[in-house]
Amino acid sequence: MNTPSLTQSAVAERMQRVFYEVKRVVVGQDHFLERVLVAMLAQGHLLVEGVPGLAKTLTVKTLARTINGSFKRVQFTPDLVPADLVGTRIYNQKTGEFSTSLGPVFTHLLLADEINRAPAKVQSALLEVMQEYQVTIAGETHRVPTPFLVMATQNPIETEGTYPLPEAQVDRFMMKVLIGYPSEEEEFVIVERVTGAPVEVAQVVTPEELAALQQQCRxxxxxxxxxxxxxxxxxxxxxxxxxxxxxxxxxxxxxxxxxxxxxxxxxxxxxxxxxxxxxxxxxxxxxxxxxxxxxxxxxxxxxxxxxxxxxxxxxxxxxxxxxxxxxxxxxxxxxxxxx
Missing domain, CATH: 1.10.8.80 (Magnesium chelatase subunit I, C-Terminal domain)
Structure with missing residues (x-):
């Protein structure tokens, strides 16, 4: 990677531009957005708790556009299996050979929606990729793209049909951020933007440049x-x-x-x-x-x-x-x- 090192003020300016682009779409939630940027620079993962409809998915999707990175969303459900997350081996009857089909974790930004609705087997599969940045399928190791960020959400008001997260997995998350309702003024702007013309988000950095900024952060x-x-x-x-x-x-x-x-x-x-x-x-x-x-x-x-x-x-x-x-x-x- 030949990305030149930037001064601290230049890095701050670059990340502020990312913040500005996301804010063109997402209203309010400044604390949450700042924590997402902190997690991105520090190569950590984020656990977010908030009621539905608070722009959690929209935030990560918009962020992916600003870094020109890939984005995947996985809705965690009780019938989810590890193969749905990390991928599996598929047998081709014509050739008589197995091929590897990689799962949605192979992305830059992964949104694990309602993470506590999946059983322990799925949680353990996510555990490896969060810590080691790799998955193992049929004895073969596959690295996920760099940079890689998992943002998992939990719904605090509906606990029926949920599984408590293992302590080992909860500890893998750098931060847990609580999101509250917007103010009346913010909600007015939200309604105005959602019902108006869509906003085009500009790319600010590339995944390679973000990886270099992560190294500079160290x-x-x-x-x-x-x-x-x-x-x-x-x-x-x-x-x-x-x-x-x-x-x-x-x-x-x-x-x-x-x-x-x-x-x-x-x-x-x-x-x-x-x-x-x-x-x-x-x-x-x-x-x-x-x-x-x-x-x-x-x-x-x-x-x-x-x-x-x-x-x-x-x-x-x-x-x-x-x-x-x-x-x-x-x-x-x-x-x-x-x-």
Whole structure:
């Protein structure tokens, strides 16, 4: 790949153009769109929870157009089998040979709609491709295209006929984003746009350029104190009594895994790059904490009985684990240049 390296401001400008193009179609949902861009740059996957009709599919489809990438949508149902997702071997009676038919996971952007409606076998098939970026069919390994992003949706109001996601799979998602209803003003614009002439979305980057931007994202400087801050936040969900949160011990059955610390740092790098910096600040980490941790906390029956939410417990953790002092811009810039 011979894509030249861009400055931090140029990367931010490029991603802002992507954001602008998507916003020409999708109204509101700024937080959700920003998290999608963070996941794209940080090579993570996104779990989205929201009621139907909030433009989740439209967002990913529009995003695929801006990067000139392929887009596939899979509606997860109880009768779905792994072959429907990853592909299978097909026997040709004329030639007497088997050929491989690749499934819809071979795409740049995959939307797994209502992911919790599929049984465990399908979830395990998706698990490999999310972690290893490859699938195995009849002993043969096939790589998915680069870049590759899975965005899975869940419906919070209809639980009949659903399967709880395995904890191992939930942990593979970098973030879980909650989407709410639009305001009346936003809904007016939504109705106006949907009932009007369709908007043509311009291509901003190519998949190859996006892959280069992902590599550049890994070069963003993260001060060791910020890594320690991320680790302490995650550790506080496992042993809250060590951080002055003794009463939280009975509310948490299990805390977040080390993958949460990794995703906090990687996500903060992407967020810093989106904001035009080559170094991470404490607020880049703090802004992502709820989205990175909320799906990784397993609440006890006691917490559920008291109607406590993961977000409330995360707020308590953040109040007890303060961020490190904000570095001077000159020092951060020099450290980023040296690294």
């Amino acid at each position: 070069q963003v400087y993260v001060d060791p104190t910020l890594m320690q801050y991320a680790v302490r936040l995650v550790a506080a969900t496992r042993t809250p009594e060590r951080f002055g949160l003794k009463e939280m011990r009975r509310h948490l059955s299990y805390g977040a895994s080390p993958r949460a610390s990794i995703h906090l740092v990687e996500g903060a790098r992407a967020l810093a790059l989106l904001r035009g910096r080559g170094y991470v600040l404490p607020e880049d980490v703090s802004d992502l904490v709820p989205d990175v941790l909320r799906h990784r906390l397993i609440l006890s029956y006691e917490a559920l009985a008291e109607n406590l939410s993961p977000d409330l417990l995360i707020q308590r953790v953040m109040a007890k684990v303060p961020p490190p002092p904000k570095p001077l811009q000159t020092h951060a810039t020099e450290a980023a240049a040296e690294s």
